[in-house]
Amino acid sequence: MNRCKLTVRNLFILFAVLICAAVLSICTVSFFQNTFLSDLLFRGCLIGVILMHNTPPMPQPNEIFTVHILDPIPNSVTNLKADRPEYSQVFSKGYIYTLRFNINRADLALIIGSQPFQRVWDVRYDEFGDINWYWDPPYRTSRRGEAIIVYHPEGRRREPKWFKTNQWDEFEVYVFKKVGDYVNAQAMEYFKKANEQEITHILLYNEKDQEAYFIISNSR
Numbered sequence: 150m151n152r153c154k155l156t157v158r159n160l161f162i163l164f165a166v167l168i169c170a171a172v173l174s175i176c177t178v179s180f181f182q183n184t185f186l187s188d189l190l191f192r193g194c195l196i197g198v199i200l201m202h203n204t205p206p207m208p209q210p211n212e213i214f215t216v217h218i219l220d221p222i223p224n225s226v227t228n229l230k231a232d233r234p235e236y237s238q239v240f241s242k243g244y245i246y247t248l249r250f251n252i253n254r255a256d257l258a259l260i261i262g263s264q265p266f267q268r269v270w271d272v273r274y275d276e277f278g279d280i281n282w283y284w285d286p287p288y289r290t291s292r293r294g295e296a297i298i299v300y301h302p303e304g305r306r307r308e309p310k311w312f313k314t315n316q317w318d319e320f321e322v323y324v325f326k327k328v329g330d331y332v333n334a335q336a337m338e339y340f341k342k343a344n345e346q347e348i349t350h351i352l353l354y355n356e357k358d359q360e361a362y363f364i365i366s367n368s369r
Contacts, residue, residue, distance in 0.1 A: 227250065350364070
């Protein structure tokens with residue numbers, strides 16, 4: 150006989166569903182008394198249920214690596230950690246993964262060669278949870294900049310302790326961006342069509358510590 154395991158997540162979902170059912174009942178009773186309040190409660194509850202229902206469990210770090218970065222995982226990769234910013238799914242209709250691992254220069258070259266990465270410059274992680282960079286080197290008069298949201302300040306979770314962005318000025322950074330048939334800086338300038346997939350991979354590497362970060366963003 151299969152028994153249902155009451156995990157913390159399952160208990161949370163059950164509690165949330167019961168709360169939503171109570172709110173829906175209140176909305177039904179009070180509809181004619183306060184239309185605006187009931188409509189606001191209904192919409193908030195409905196969005197919460199949809200988000201919980203559509204959020205799959207996070208894959209294991211090894212699985213994220215082999216699916217999105219490189220398969221098999223290079224031998225020098227150690228201390229692999231991963232996280233998924235929960236708030237990203239509300240806006241992007243996709244997902245974001247952040248990974249941290251140690252890797253030597255030779256194996257890093259395998260990752261860089263696996264996708265059309267481009268070296269980028271002046272990478273900065275700001276207080277709003279955005280990664281900012283320039284496609285063009287500092288000596289260029291005209292420079293094309295871009296940014297993506299990783300850990301939004303209104304998210305339920307912020308950066309894990311291993312996400313040490315205060316050290317990122319010591320990293321060299323490579324970005325691969327694809328929208329439609331356009332890649333990298335051309336993809337940034339391309340006018341994105343509705344429901345068109347946008348993929349951004351960001352690789353940061355500190356050769357001194359042989360430490361790497363990899364950000365995966367997939368949205369529509």
